[in-house]
Amino acid sequence: MTDNPSRPSEEAVEAAILSVASQPGAARTVTPEEVARSVATGTDWQSLLPSVRRGALRLAEAGRLVLYRKGKPVAPADLRGVYRLGLPPGGDGATAP
Template sequence: MPDDSAPRPSEEAVEEAILTVASLPGAAKTVTPEDVARSVAAGPDWQSLLPSVRRGALRLAQAGRLVLYRKGKPVDPSDLRGVYRLGLPPEG
């Protein structure tokens, strides 16, 4: 049973987790929202963070700090639908 008394991470903490997980050494070119949620939440409550991860990913992508991918191709944040992955922008 999830612990409803556990504090929810702030939107800023979720955004920081997105950038941290995406930049981990050995990380694949892209990561899933689930990877990020699991890094923030302990135990089975990670799924409840997925909406926060999506909002944070959209904000970061709109700011140019993150790239959203769908079917392996970059997608405009305003057109994001369905399954997606997260990646850092190419350097240079």
């Protein structure tokens, strides 16, 4: 597989995570798939899932995002398997609490 020159940057993926999670009317949490679909330029959104995971981990480590596993917050170092993304309570993800 070759590199895609239109692939979004890591910063663009992080911005998309915060944007999707903060949309009015959005569910309390969002899936990584929703974020990947929002930044994909074509139908190959699945290839963006590793970038979304890396971005989510960075944002969670900075306190700008909460990672959920089985409906409960989980520390970035303990994240395994299926997960969801949410903003910190009362936060917009702009700054660390």
